[in-house]
Amino acid sequence: MSREPISPESGTGMVVMTDVQKHFGDHHVLKDISLSIAAREVVVVVGPSGSGKSTLCRCINRLETITSGSILVDGTALPTEGKALATLRSEVGMVFQSFNLFAHRSILDNVTLAPIQVRKESKKVAEAHALELLDRVGIADKADSFPAQLSGGQQQRAAIARALAMRPKVMLFDEPTSALDPEMVTEVLDVMISLAAEGMTMVVVTHEMGFARRAADRVVFMDDGRIVEQNTPAEFFDHPESERAKAFLSKILTH
Amino acid sequence: MDIFVDSAGPLLSAIGTTVLMAVVAGVGALVLGTLIAAARISPIPVLRGAAFAYVQFFVNVPLLALLILAVFALPDAGIIMPLAPTAVLVLALYEAAYVAEAVRSGVNTVGNGQIEASRALGFTLGQTLRLVVIPQSLRAAVQPLGNVMIALTMNTALAAAVGVVELTSAANKLNLVEAQPILIFAAAGLVYMALALVIGLGAGRIERKVAILR
Numbered sequence: 163m164s165r166e167p168i169s170p171e172s173g174t175g176m177v178v179m180t181d182v183q184k185h186f187g188d189h190h191v192l193k194d195i196s197l198s199i200a201a202r203e204v205v206v207v208v209g210p211s212g213s214g215k216s217t218l219c220r221c222i223n224r225l226e227t228i229t230s231g232s233i234l235v236d237g238t239a240l241p242t243e244g245k246a247l248a249t250l251r252s253e254v255g256m257v258f259q260s261f262n263l264f265a266h267r268s269i270l271d272n273v274t275l276a277p278i279q280v281r282k283e284s285k286k287v288a289e290a291h292a293l294e295l296l297d298r299v300g301i302a303d304k305a306d307s308f309p310a311q312l313s314g315g316q317q318q319r320a321a322i323a324r325a326l327a328m329r330p331k332v333m334l335f336d337e338p339t340s341a342l343d344p345e346m347v348t349e350v351l352d353v354m355i356s357l358a359a360e361g362m363t364m365v366v367v368t369h370e371m372g373f374a375r376r377a378a379d380r381v382v383f384m385d386d387g388r389i390v391e392q393n394t395p396a397e398f399f400d401h402p403e404s405e406r407a408k409a410f411l412s413k414i415l416t417h
Numbered sequence: 418m419d420i421f422v423d424s425a426g427p428l429l430s431a432i433g434t435t436v437l438m439a440v441v442a443g444v445g446a447l448v449l450g451t452l453i454a455a456a457r458i459s460p461i462p463v464l465r466g467a468a469f470a471y472v473q474f475f476v477n478v479p480l481l482a483l484l485i486l487a488v489f490a491l492p493d494a495g496i497i498m499p500l501a502p503t504a505v506l507v508l509a510l511y512e513a514a515y516v517a518e519a520v521r522s523g524v525n526t527v528g529n530g531q532i533e534a535s536r537a538l539g540f541t542l543g544q545t546l547r548l549v550v551i552p553q554s555l556r557a558a559v560q561p562l563g564n565v566m567i568a569l570t571m572n573t574a575l576a577a578a579v580g581v582v583e584l585t586s587a588a589n590k591l592n593l594v595e596a597q598p599i600l601i602f603a604a605a606g607l608v609y610m611a612l613a614l615v616i617g618l619g620a621g622r623i624e625r626k627v628a629i630l631r
Contacts, residue, residue, distance in 0.1 A: 223537055245541065252539025262534035266553050275548060276538035321534075328538060 174237065175203040176332055177222055177365045182231035184217060184387075191217050193387040195231070199332075202361045206374040206395070209384035210410055215367045218384070219336045222365065223254040236331050250281045255325030259337040261317040263309035263324070269296065270305040273324045281328065288327070295323040299353050315346030319353055326357075333357065335366040371414065375399060383407045420595045422605065424587075431587030432608060438505050438569040438583060439612070445509030446569060447562070450516025457521055466526065475514035479556045481575050483507050488579040501583075504576035512569045519565055523558030524550060556627045563620025574609070584608060 172337050175198035186191035191214045191318040201207050207215045208216060220232060224240050233240045235254060241247040263272050273292035277283040283291075296302045299319035301312070313330055318338060325333060335354065339347045351373050358364055358377040368374065374381050374395050381398040385406045390400070402408045421428065473482075482546035487507045488500065498506075527550050535545040577586035588605040592598050 225533055225537060248536075248539045248541050250539075251537055254537070256534075258530060258534060258537075260528075262528070262530035264531055264534070264549055265528075266556065276540065279544055279548065280539040299543040317490075324534075325540070383563050 170332065175199050175234070175364065176203070176236055177231075178234040179218075179222075180232045180234075182218075182221065182233060183229045184214075184221060184226065185229045191387050192221070192228070195389060197382065197389060199363065199365060201331075201363050204358045204362075204364045204366065204377055205380050205382055206378040207365065207367045207382045208369070208371070208374065208410075209390075213384040214387040215384045216336050219334050219365055219367045220253050222332070222334055223251050223256055225256075248280070252276070252328050253331050255328060255330035255333040257318070257321050257325055257333065257335045257338045259340050261309070261314070261321045261341070263317055263321055265309055268306050269301070269312070269313050269320050270309055271310070273327045274321060276324070277327050292323070292327055293327050296320070300349070310371060313346060314342045316347045318342065318346075318350045322353055322357075323352075332363045332365065333377065337367050337369070339368065339370055369414070371399065383410070385410070420591065420597065420601070424591055428584075428587055428591070431582055431584045434501065434582060435570075435573050435584040435608075436612070438573045438576065438581075440568075442505045442508035442573070443513065443566050443569055445505070445567070446512035446516050449509060449513035451520055452608065453513060453517035454520035454524065457517060458524055472514045472517055475511050476518075480507070480511050480572055481578060484575055484579050499575070500579065501581050504573075504579060504581050508569060508572060508576075510518070512565060512572070515565045516562065519558050519561035520554065522561065523554035523556070525554075526557040527553045528610065558623070559624040559627065561621055563616055563624075565580055566616050568621070570612050571609060571615065 172361070177197070179195050179197045182192055182195040183190070193214075195218060197205075197218075207218060209215045216224055221228050222235065224233075225243075227242075235250060238250065241250055249377075250256040263269075264275065267275065270289065270292055273295060274285070274288040277288040277291065278285060287294060291380050293302060293305060296305055299322055301316050301319055301323075304312055304316060304320070309320070312320065322338075338354070340352050342350065347370065354364070354366070354373065355377045366373070378395045380392055382389055383398065383402075383404070383406075390406050391402070391404050398407070399411065403412055451467045456464040457472070459465060464541075484504060484507050487503050491498065491503065531549055531553075532545060535549045537540055540548065573583055574585040576583055576588065582590075584605055588601050592601045595601065
């Protein structure tokens with residue numbers, strides 16, 4: 163990868179989380195989360211299930227509300243409600259574990275719907291851009307198909323194209339390959355790796371350690387709602403510092 | 418067969434009344450029921466509670482009891498309406514509860530994931546409903562709504578009990594004169610079956626047209 167290494171604390175962050183706390187009822191899901199993600203940085207969040215990594219990802223575009231603390235996206239505090247929140251969300255792309263394509267619309271419509279409705283692009287411009295993106299993720303021939311006619315890997319690539327169509331400043335990936343059959347994981351990861359190489363700011367929650375090694379600038383390890391340690395992928399995987407990270411890595415890397 | 422030919426005029430007009438009641442009450446129930454379903458899934462607790470109470474009331478009280486109540490109680494309370502419109506009003510209010518349940522079940526077929534995806538793309542609540550939720554839930558609700566409309570058409574017969582001259586009532590009157598119950602009520606039954614068939618086929622056609630490829 164020919165990118166400049168990005169130090170975690172450099173400059174003002176594209177996403178800055180400060181002292182974020184999140185409760186689900188009595189359950190304290192996110193504890194004292196402070197995390198700054200620079201523009202063009204690729205941060206991979208790993209950790210055992212239930213560690214709060216998906217919740218952290220979902221807080222960044224306020225699909226989950228936080229109990230206290232602050233989150234800034236490109237210097238703007240997350241609005242609480244309404245039009246301002248919708249506008250902010252339109253600048254933050256999100257890819258879900260379960261794809262969540264609109265089942266009643268063609269793949270092309272899925273990609274053009276938000277640009278036309280939210281960004282007020284003309285149909286012509288939106289469609290040209292959509293076809294370009296679908297070509298880029300390798301499913302241009304599926305433009306007129308419906309989501310259910312595509313394989314999981316194709317659906318997830320369509321979902322990535324849908325998010326990219328909004329020309330987002332940041333892309334959030336919430337376990338994008340966890341619902342895929344093993345043979346389809348690579349085709350999705352390849353798209354994500356090329357995005358990273360082009361300089362997209364990315365937050366990726368994943369269990370794909372190979373992807374973390376190849377594409378991440380920084381690995382953030384979470385356990386029990388806290389960020390336990392963060393480091394470059396090489397350092398994290400080869401020389402984990404905390405006992406919990408060592409235990410986690412020994413569990414996932416031994417088989 | 419002569420008995421039908423001799424009374425063709427009153428019988429046809431009675432069938433017309435049945436169809437008209439079904440259509441007017443059906444449209445009313447669809448509109449009101451959709452509004453109730455919207456209230457039922459709205460984020461406002463008071464609306465949700467009111468819609469829930471509405472559905473529970475009408476699902477748990479017999480239609481005949483409601484008809485009798487309306488026909489005899491409303492005039493007592495100073496509201497005087499002709500019989501047929503009263504019956505149509507009660508039918509619409511009653512079936513709206515079932516329409517609301519059918520629409521709500523349709524809404525539930527739209528995965529929460531798609532709603533999250535539309536929020537994440539920057540859609541407002543209105544856009545999410547208009548572009549994602551409603552088109553899909555109406556499609557899923559077509560067949561159940563067809564069944565509600567068939568039930569509504571059959572239920573128009575209860576209006577006979579409170580004196581509306583519709584198909585069942587006309588058949589009954591004819592039988593009092595001719596004393597041929599099997600022939601007369603079998604014929605009336607065939608007319609109801611034909612109406613149900615038309616509604617069922619119509620719903621099937623609509624469903625095929627709007628079906629989502631899965």
